[in-house]
Amino acid sequence: MNTKSISRRRFLQGTGAAAIWVPSTMHGYTSAEMQAFYANGVMEQDVAKSELDTPALCVDLDLLESNIGKLQQTVTANGIAARPHGKTHKCPTIAQLQIDAGAVGICTAKIGEADAMFQNGIDDILMTTTNVTPTKINRAMKLREQCPGFIQATDSPQNARLLSEAAQAMGITADVVVDVDPGGHRTGITPGQPALQLAQLIDQLPALRLRGMLCYDGGSQHVKGFEARKLRTLESLVAATNTYELMQRAGLNTEIFSGGGTGTYNIDHGTRGLTDVQVGSYVFMDAQYLDIGGETSSDVYADFQPSLTILTTVLNDQYAGRATTDAGAKACTINQPWPIIKNETGMSYTSGSDEFGTIRYDDEPSRTYKVGDKLDLIVSHCDPVVNLYNQMYAIRNNRVEAVWQISARGMSA
Numbered sequence: 001m002n003t004k005s006i007s008r009r010r011f012l013q014g015t016g017a018a019a020i021w022v023p024s025t026m027h028g029y030t031s032a033e034m035q036a037f038y039a040n041g042v043m044e045q046d047v048a049k050s051e052l053d054t055p056a057l058c059v060d061l062d063l064l065e066s067n068i069g070k071l072q073q074t075v076t077a078n079g080i081a082a083r084p085h086g087k088t089h090k091c092p093t094i095a096q097l098q099i100d101a102g103a104v105g106i107c108t109a110k111i112g113e114a115d116a117m118f119q120n121g122i123d124d125i126l127m128t129t130t131n132v133t134p135t136k137i138n139r140a141m142k143l144r145e146q147c148p149g150f151i152q153a154t155d156s157p158q159n160a161r162l163l164s165e166a167a168q169a170m171g172i173t174a175d176v177v178v179d180v181d182p183g184g185h186r187t188g189i190t191p192g193q194p195a196l197q198l199a200q201l202i203d204q205l206p207a208l209r210l211r212g213m214l215c216y217d218g219g220s221q222h223v224k225g226f227e228a229r230k231l232r233t234l235e236s237l238v239a240a241t242n243t244y245e246l247m248q249r250a251g252l253n254t255e256i257f258s259g260g261g262t263g264t265y266n267i268d269h270g271t272r273g274l275t276d277v278q279v280g281s282y283v284f285m286d287a288q289y290l291d292i293g294g295e296t297s298s299d300v301y302a303d304f305q306p307s308l309t310i311l312t313t314v315l316n317d318q319y320a321g322r323a324t325t326d327a328g329a330k331a332c333t334i335n336q337p338w339p340i341i342k343n344e345t346g347m348s349y350t351s352g353s354d355e356f357g358t359i360r361y362d363d364e365p366s367r368t369y370k371v372g373d374k375l376d377l378i379v380s381h382c383d384p385v386v387n388l389y390n391q392m393y394a395i396r397n398n399r400v401e402a403v404w405q406i407s408a409r410g411m412s413a
């Protein structure tokens with residue numbers, strides 16, 4: 001066994017209770033039963049995590065709270081703010097926990113997510129994707145009409161003009177930020193003069209209010225090794241900083257310069273002018289992020305703890321070297337690296353089959369499973385996994401403390 005797997009194993013084993021053994025006769029409370037127990041916002045029945053019907057999406061509250069606290073402490077110490085991305089959790093309850101911890105608002109990727117957040121009490125929302133069709137622009141303006149804290153991104157003069165016309169037709173002023181391309185050409189306008197000219201246009205359009213800019217450097221987030229990641233993101237954002245300073249010198253409003261993510265949250269303050277980080281995955285973590293290495297360990301990204309797991313049940317143990325579970329692609333996605341079986345060693349998991357997951361045992365597995373046993377999976381990539389579930393179970397000390405609605409689940413339009 002190499003040192004990488006030892007240190008990764010130690011980290012993963014230190015992140016929660018031991019594997020769950022459950023007699024196959026145990027009751028499995030369905031999502032409808034769990035919702036009924038939590039109908040008044042308090043759990044009216046004591047339910048152990050192991051009593052949940054599966055597959056079930058679970059969040060460990062101690063780990064979640066520790067992640068939110070650590071992020072907030074770090075960015076505050078570094079003189080910037082947090083504006084966490086709601087695309088990760090799609091859950092207004094978690095957004096509220098982030099705001100209560102000190103976040104200046106949340107981001108959303110879609111207008112549907114923004115609507116769901118606002119309907120559930122979140123009113124400082126930065127939508128980081130542009131709205132380009134009349135339908136979406138109208139929805140965005142309707143939301144802005146009700147929600148003074150709604151800000152949307154724009155990345156072209158044509159789009160800015162359409163937004164202004166729609167806002168004017170509704171008799172409102174819409175808040176916007178310029179989305180600046182960090183070099184990946186996925187979204188955003190070219191930094192420098194094109195971005196400056198767009199900002200100046202917004203400033204002059206009758207029904208828009210310029211609030212600043214955003215530049216999300218997605219290409220740097222999963223770069224392996226802290227120093228390599230730091231070098232790359234600070235370099236990628238030089239053009240954005242120059243743009244920000246051009247906007248400042250032109251006397252434009254630059255109150256927002258948003259960017260950054262989970263991989264660079266403790267680097268982003270090195271980008272001159274950046275006001276807040278749009279961190280998403282840090283609340284839950286996942287196998288993709290655990291792999292990138294951090295400032296203190298090059299083997300595992302241990303800054304945040306994996307709080308999100310899928311509880312799954314073993315369906316078949318009859319064949320040597322393997323077992324089959326009820327969590328396949330429809331419960332875990334087919335993103336890779338594959339889910340990690342929490343607190344176990346000497347076995348691996350794949351979720352390529354629609355309805356079934358496969359456990360494969362190596363030479364010295366830490367245990368073998370029997371039919372009816374339940375086990376916890378650290379998710380491969382948190383955002384798409386969350387989008388597969390209507391609710392998540394908030395767990396403390398292996399008891400269900402709350403049932404949280406994933407209100408923006410499926411809101412991809």
Ligand SMILES: Cc1ncc(COP(=O)(O)O)c(C=O)c1O
Nearest residue numbers: 085128216261262278279280281
């Ligand atoms: C625009 C934008 N901001 C922030 C994030 C958050 O990234 P992470 O989950 O890496 O923190 C994403 C993720 O894809 C994003 O697309």
